[in-house]
Amino acid sequence: MSDKPQSIIGAGVPRIDGPDKLSGRANYAADNLPPNLAYGYGVFSTIASGKISQLSVDEARQMPGVIDIFHHSHFPSLYRTPSSFAQGNKVEETRLPFEDERVYYDGQFVALVVADTFENARAAARRVKVTYAADKAVANLDQGVEANGTQAGSGNHDRGDAASAFDSAAATIDATYRTPVETHNPMEMHASTAWWDNGDLTIFDASQGVVVARNALAKIFAIPPERITVHAPYIGSGFGSKLWTWPHAIATAAASRELGRPVQLVVPRQQMFTTTGHRPETRQRLRLATDDNGRLVSLRHESINTTSYTDQYVETCGSVTKSLYHCPNLTVSHETTQVNRGTPTSMRAPGAAPGLFALESAIDEMADAVGIDPVQFRLDNYAERDESKDLPFSSNHIVEATKRAADRFGWADRKPEVGSMKEGREIVGYGMAACNWEALKMACDARVSIRADGTAFASCATQDIGTGTYTIVAQAVSDVTGIPIDRITVKLGDSSYPDGPVSGGSWATATTLPAIAGAARNALDEMKRYATGSNGAFAGASSDDLEVADGGLRNADGKQVSFADILQAGRYGSADGEAHTEGADSKYSYRSFGAHFVEVRWDPGISRLRVARVVSAIDVGRVINETTARNQVEGAVVMGIGMGLFEATEYDERNARPVNNDYAEYVVPVHADQPEIDVILLDYPDLAFNEYGARGIGEIGVTGLAAAVANAVHHATGKRIRELPITLDKLMDDVPQVRSA
Amino acid sequence: MRHFDYARAESAQQAVAAHGSDREVSFLAGGTTLLDLVKLDVMQPDKIVDINGVSLDEIERLDDGRLRIGAMVTNTALARDRRVVEDYAVLSQALLAGASTQLRNKATTGGNVMQRVRCPYFRDGVSDCNKREPGSGCAAIGGVNRTVHAVLGTSDDCIATHPSDMCVAMIAIGATIEVQGPEGVREIDFADFHLLPGDTPAREHALEPGELITHVVLDAPLDGSRSGYLKLRDRQSYQFALASSAVIVQMDGNTITDARVAMGGVGTKPWRAPEVEAALKGKSASERLFAEAAKLAFENAIAYSQNGYKIPLGQQAIVRNLSDLTAA
Numbered sequence A: 001m002s003d004k005p006q007s008i009i010g011a012g013v014p015r016i017d018g019p020d021k022l023s024g025r026a027n028y029a030a031d032n033l034p035p036n037l038a039y040g041y042g043v044f045s046t047i048a049s050g051k052i053s054q055l056s057v058d059e060a061r062q063m064p065g066v067i068d069i070f071h072h073s074h075f076p077s078l079y080r081t082p083s084s085f086a087q088g089n090k091v092e093e094t095r096l097p098f099e100d101e102r103v104y105y106d107g108q109f110v111a112l113v114v115a116d117t118f119e120n121a122r123a124a125a126r127r128v129k130v131t132y133a134a135d136k137a138v139a140n141l142d143q144g145v146e147a148n149g150t151q152a153g154s155g156n157h158d159r160g161d162a163a164s165a166f167d168s169a170a171a172t173i174d175a176t177y178r179t180p181v182e183t184h185n186p187m188e189m190h191a192s193t194a195w196w197d198n199g200d201l202t203i204f205d206a207s208q209g210v211v212v213a214r215n216a217l218a219k220i221f222a223i224p225p226e227r228i229t230v231h232a233p234y235i236g237s238g239f240g241s242k243l244w245t246w247p248h249a250i251a252t253a254a255a256s257r258e259l260g261r262p263v264q265l266v267v268p269r270q271q272m273f274t275t276t277g278h279r280p281e282t283r284q285r286l287r288l289a290t291d292d293n294g295r296l297v298s299l300r301h302e303s304i305n306t307t308s309y310t311d312q313y314v315e316t317c318g319s320v321t322k323s324l325y326h327c328p329n330l331t332v333s334h335e336t337t338q339v340n341r342g343t344p345t346s347m348r349a350p351g352a353a354p355g356l357f358a359l360e361s362a363i364d365e366m367a368d369a370v371g372i373d374p375v376q377f378r379l380d381n382y383a384e385r386d387e388s389k390d391l392p393f394s395s396n397h398i399v400e401a402t403k404r405a406a407d408r409f410g411w412a413d414r415k416p417e418v419g420s421m422k423e424g425r426e427i428v429g430y431g432m433a434a435c436n437w438e439a440l441k442m443a444c445d446a447r448v449s450i451r452a453d454g455t456a457f458a459s460c461a462t463q464d465i466g467t468g469t470y471t472i473v474a475q476a477v478s479d480v481t482g483i484p485i486d487r488i489t490v491k492l493g494d495s496s497y498p499d500g501p502v503s504g505g506s507w508a509t510a511t512t513l514p515a516i517a518g519a520a521r522n523a524l525d526e527m528k529r530y531a532t533g534s535n536g537a538f539a540g541a542s543s544d545d546l547e548v549a550d551g552g553l554r555n556a557d558g559k560q561v562s563f564a565d566i567l568q569a570g571r572y573g574s575a576d577g578e579a580h581t582e583g584a585d586s587k588y589s590y591r592s593f594g595a596h597f598v599e600v601r602w603d604p605g606i607s608r609l610r611v612a613r614v615v616s617a618i619d620v621g622r623v624i625n626e627t628t629a630r631n632q633v634e635g636a637v638v639m640g641i642g643m644g645l646f647e648a649t650e651y652d653e654r655n656a657r658p659v660n661n662d663y664a665e666y667v668v669p670v671h672a673d674q675p676e677i678d679v680i681l682l683d684y685p686d687l688a689f690n691e692y693g694a695r696g697i698g699e700i701g702v703t704g705l706a707a708a709v710a711n712a713v714h715h716a717t718g719k720r721i722r723e724l725p726i727t728l729d730k731l732m733d734d735v736p737q738v739r740s741a
Numbered sequence B: 001m002r003h004f005d006y007a008r009a010e011s012a013q014q015a016v017a018a019h020g021s022d023r024e025v026s027f028l029a030g031g032t033t034l035l036d037l038v039k040l041d042v043m044q045p046d047k048i049v050d051i052n053g054v055s056l057d058e059i060e061r062l063d064d065g066r067l068r069i070g071a072m073v074t075n076t077a078l079a080r081d082r083r084v085v086e087d088y089a090v091l092s093q094a095l096l097a098g099a100s101t102q103l104r105n106k107a108t109t110g111g112n113v114m115q116r117v118r119c120p121y122f123r124d125g126v127s128d129c130n131k132r133e134p135g136s137g138c139a140a141i142g143g144v145n146r147t148v149h150a151v152l153g154t155s156d157d158c159i160a161t162h163p164s165d166m167c168v169a170m171i172a173i174g175a176t177i178e179v180q181g182p183e184g185v186r187e188i189d190f191a192d193f194h195l196l197p198g199d200t201p202a203r204e205h206a207l208e209p210g211e212l213i214t215h216v217v218l219d220a221p222l223d224g225s226r227s228g229y230l231k232l233r234d235r236q237s238y239q240f241a242l243a244s245s246a247v248i249v250q251m252d253g254n255t256i257t258d259a260r261v262a263m264g265g266v267g268t269k270p271w272r273a274p275e276v277e278a279a280l281k282g283k284s285a286s287e288r289l290f291a292e293a294a295k296l297a298f299e300n301a302i303a304y305s306q307n308g309y310k311i312p313l314g315q316q317a318i319v320r321n322l323s324d325l326t327a328a
Ligand SMILES: Cc1cc2nc3c(=O)[nH]c(=O)nc-3n(C[C@H](O)[C@H](O)[C@H](O)COP(=O)(O)OP(=O)(O)OC[C@H]3O[C@@H](n4cnc5c(N)ncnc54)[C@H](O)[C@@H]3O)c2cc1C
Pocket: A664, B026, B027, B028, B029, B030, B031, B032, B033, B034, B035, B036, B071, B097, B098, B099, B100, B103, B106, B107, B108, B109, B110, B111, B112, B113, B114, B115, B116, B163, B164, B165, B166, B211, B212, B213, B214, B238, B239, B240, B241
């Protein structure tokens, strides 16, 4: 069905939500200003561990406009959600806001001021006096391991005997890599606007998952999910930080119910570093061994990540390691350690992003150790089937991706000797790395209506988080019905629509499109029933004799009637279809593949490191929208450059407070840092995965990129930087050490 | 935001009168420092005197060859002014290396001179900080101090850099600050304007309470000189200097007849390096000379827990700038 020439599937259809965003009509969570709205502002803990000993609201209560101030001894009692992914009521931080007087991290909500204006709420929040009994804070991974040891994680894997294979191998490496906390920092602040009406809760929330948010809130407020509607028509991105409901949304809904009026809360940028998740710090030990021919014979990937005292979050750094390379003896293990930070959460390519930094750096080190070109080493060792699941891959073109990217990049011109490629004052470094991401697909419902005015309407309770979901849904409807894009309305981001997936895991496309297409086909079947019924345009004909053509139905004689006329004839407002599709089966291992090639330039005279060029070849099945797909990879490459060179949330090791907590000091790449980015999309449909053959493209581009940068840095400078980010000071020689404290 | 009184001034005298000096009063220019810190509750003025109506937005060439810049001239206007581009390239480049286009469009000359430190412990409103809460201590020493903390001019009480790029160029050029006070006008040598933290880091500059900067007057340009600003940082835009240099050189053939060297990102105030200048004067330009001279600037430098790399980086900023400017 999607193989016709010039299919709208694959075309670079411009975003259908673009004009709304450009003109400011797009409605974000904090843009909702219902009548009688009150504004919340948080009071946040200034210690990272201990107890509130006293909380005084006397002065704040007297401030202009203050309506109420909530805290641990003045807050309704709520219930914890079971936080089950399977049940669809997951949250990352299970502790409820203001549950008790305990403080587990700096920047934890300790009170919520509600006032008539934002400014009054904020002014009063600063007059809430809190005194604490502070305990010694555990400020980072090393301190956590020292103080608390580690706890077993999940996602472990063992095959063969990695230890003895290592001991008897021809060549080995053993290296430890570290990645820092990264904070998602979407442009749009986390925000909630909530109100209650006769016991029904409506909440506009900056959410990547309206259905799960609804279900979690239902558990927390102990009311049926039908009484809650969560809206997120637009999200100023999330990168994972908006997947699950955080304390501020719960507090906002509760305050609104207590006060009997709408309440809005926007999380300040500083607290987006504390109370809405982050990518945790990791420490990863990689041990690799090869035989005489440079084939991997042993691979161990052991990682520890930081988690909070309230919840265990496992960063599955070894998720890709299990299956990317052929290796008979392999161990992947994950452990966590508790520190005084908020609960971590998924950040774009969780597990794989930090994990592939370590693995793909280690593969480079291994190739180096045995004197094989890193591209050749990978080609020699890539797995042909998923050895962790003992399943074939549904579709795997990593060899072609690697070769095509290498060609386009000009890898053949690389002189292997460290520091040997120079241009003017700069030393040029070439590096590469594989990228990889699991292809996931969830269950999904959708509805499509073809309407009497000749337009179509599609709805699904998934979200467009800025990636283009609105547009590809319209493309799928157009593909099935032939109705042009500009006559298709798509509604997402409303939990009262048919249940759709959380926008995460790069599964939105593969999950949503089959359900949308199924619903569109069911709507066409309904249309045919109307057309063939008594008084119908094709009265008496069989549905099987009608085909869809040019926005209508046509019979074998060439008689053509438009959808609008068919519906008008029967006085029907619309022909509707719904569909339900299931998650992925387990016949294959479904994964996406690719390779990044990176050129860095190191100017030792001014210690300037920059990424000059990136070529990425990506194999994600069929590309649904050429423009938005390319944009996802380009954006992910930029994020990967940030991960490689700049990004780190710095905690004061004395008190566990995040220090560089704003957009000026938390450094992400800006335009001036952008290299030439050349993205090759392989576009091989994976029809075993779903009817469109699409696997999803949001995350894979960020995996492996930081390793490719680090490998290029090694080629240029001879320095193996095993701790991200690769800031210039790590590349400088003879840096004086501290002279005073 | 706290509640405060607001007044609008139409002239420098009015501004100073409206200021009074008994309460915590702030002049409002572009607001890019002030409003930011007020929103963070770090600056807590009782009163704000808006000086955007004061006409101090002219740039004029004085008869003695100096250039007089009104305090309300924006960073963008100053950077783009033809006289600045031609005679003081170092200043134009320094301005354009600072902040972002949007900020430069709002930021003013007076406000830039007066901008506050970027130390996150100062900005968080909570940590020990002698600048914000005299006597409380300095959390940056032994804390996170990689980017916006100094190795020159520090004390046990404060190690924050003065963040301005513009001021580094100005101190290299040489300048005078004209001030309107309750008692009339006075002049302050630019080099004396910013104060070392010593044991009074809360006192940052030489203005008396209620005094308004009306102009910055640049010294006449060095005859036949070349100048440039080199700013080194993690990302290539929109970040304060990790280390920077403002260099002006006058050459006769390959001989350096005069030189001015100043540094940003490494000092607690815009940092002029006379010892480097002396080492360069009368010498024949060479990489080796530059390296030896640059070293002198850091003889008394103190490395803190994360910023020792600024000692070599600062030298690199000087050396590269000199070699670019002296290249034939
Ligand atoms: C995100 C960010 C990044 C930045 N990056 C850089 C950078 O890379 N390099 C750089 O150099 N700067 C940078 N800046 C700082 C910027 O240059 C200053 O904020 C700006 O120059 C201040 O000027 P303003 O007119 O906005 O001052 P205002 O905010 O209006 O005032 C600042 C202070 O000066 C006082 N004041 C203002 N005018 C006068 C006067 N005429 N007389 C006496 N007192 C006065 C005010 O009362 C206030 O205390 C950055 C700022 C931000 C927010």
